[in-house]
Amino acid sequence: MTTQQEVADLNEQLEVVRGRKAPFSMVPDWVTLFPGHEKHPRYRGKILSPTAKAVYAVLAMHVNQEAGDGACWPSRNSIAFILGFTRPQSVDQYLTQLDEADAIDREPYTRPNGALGIRYVVHETPPDGYDGERTVGEHYKDRRAEKARALPRGPGRPRREEAPAPAPADDTTAEEPQQTGADVAVRTVAAKWWSEAEALAGDGKLDPLGTDRRRERAQANLTARVQDALAAGHGADLVERVLRELGEWGPAKAKFERMLKRLDGKTPEEFELDKKAQMGADKWWKEAEKLVAAKKMGPLLAATERERQGYFLNLRTRIRSALSAGYDSRIIWKALLQLGEWSPAKREFDRALRQQSGVRAPGAPNARGPLFTNAQWKNEEEAPTGATPTASDAPDLSVFGISSDDAA
Incomplete structure (x- = not known):
């Protein structure tokens, strides 16, 4: 009691004096x-x-x-x-x-x-919507109020009960406030990403929201991020791109702003290159699963979903760098088949790309032979002797978003 x-x-008022100072x-x-x-x-x-x-x-x-x-x-x-x-x-x-x-x-x-x-x-500041104690003053105010409520009441006049606030009048004639074009745009972008996130969660690619509290918080964060980005003058396409890159229901403010800053200012060609790299990574990921089932490749050693995402992002980065350097999609695919890795390291991937494109490694001893055999000059589709992949192993040219006419 x-x-x-x-x-x-x-x-009681206490005095706290600073003692010895240090980092x-x-x-x-x-x-x-x-x-x-x-x-x-x-x-x-x-x-x-x-x-x-x-x-x-x-x-x-x-x-x-x-x-x-x-x-x-x-x-x-x-x-x-x-x-x-x-x-x-x-x-x-x-x-x-x-x-x-x-x-x-x-x-x-x-x-x-x-x-x-x-x-x-x-983060040094609390998240949006935080209703907890922010300062030590609020803490002691809550403590005093809690203990005062728990004090026993002696004889005397009963504690006055506060009258409940009057209920608002039911004015059925009141008109709902009209929504502006900005409000409609925010709701449209947020609803579009929310439906995509639900589809990703159904496919097991995104962790589901377990409780109503987490769902409400994610929706509030998502709406706030979209509203701030559109108010700052960013386009809806860029905001949607940022949300897909992060892959979260309602991303935190700092994380969202960093990704927005990184993707802002990219040219349409760079966006198209990102799209091709994403398509290529998805294709290779599915092919790797088939190779694992056929016992031609080892399984991915990823204990958590975050580690799995890290491997995938590394693979996408390698493919994008190769496309940006001018490598053909068939060369990239053959290099991935040669290595047989879920997410190859940069040095090994560069070496495999050079080998598949016919470029001899610098400083190779006795490197005076022709780069191509006579059979290769007659038939460009025939693979070099001893190479792991064959032309039949490569998929169609649309694996990285390139049509056959473009590659011809």
Whole structure:
């Protein structure tokens, strides 16, 4: 039972004096005050445990403040070592808590050496629509109100009940506010992507939204992102392209703006090149599944959907670079068949492209023979002796969005 003394303790004024100074990393008040258990008065289906808040502090410690993008990329081994865990997998649940609370964003990326990693974006401000405690003043105000409600009532006049607010009059003649053209455009773009996201979730390519709370939050984020982008003068086609690239129900603001900035200003030719690379990656992904079923290729070693997406993005980047360099789609396909990899590394892929196009590697010893055999000069479709792929292995020329007339 709450006593008057406990309420008085909350009203007590304390003085905190700064002690020894040292390099520090800032943890925002809203992260520290985020509900840590399900019995918290502000609990809304998500928590940040004390360890999750410690993980946030470690991530904030790695952020380069001069860059100003809030990004960092420490490995799980580093995070676990700093916090005293013996297994790097122990930090996964706390990273998930931070991600679900919108305190961080996790993005797969490829390191310069070709290895896959996770890029963390650490947010200092709460997400849109956050109704939790933002400052320590709000925290103590809530605590005092909660304890005052729990105080026992002595004899005397009963507590006055506040009269309920009058219900709004049912004015059936009131006209609904007319929607502007901008509102219609926002609703059209958001509804289009939402239907595409539902189709992707039905195919298992996008994680479904488990609860109504997550669904409402995703819809609110999606509407806000589309509205801000269209209000800034970006076209609907560009906004739809950004949403497809991110592949999320309702992307976070920082992630959406970064992708919008990266894709803004691209020429129609560059968009068409991206489209061809996407088509080629999809085709090879399906072909790789067939080769795995025929035991001609190993399965993809991806434990999570994020790792799988990382491999796919790496493959798409390789194909786009090859198309941009002028390689024919048939050469690219034969190079993929020669390597037999889901997502080949850059050096091996470049070497295979040179081999399939008849370019001899620089510095090869005794490299004085002809580049082509006599049989190849007579029949261009005949593959070099000893090469893995054959002409029958390559699909039609539309694999990368190129018609037969264009390639002729």
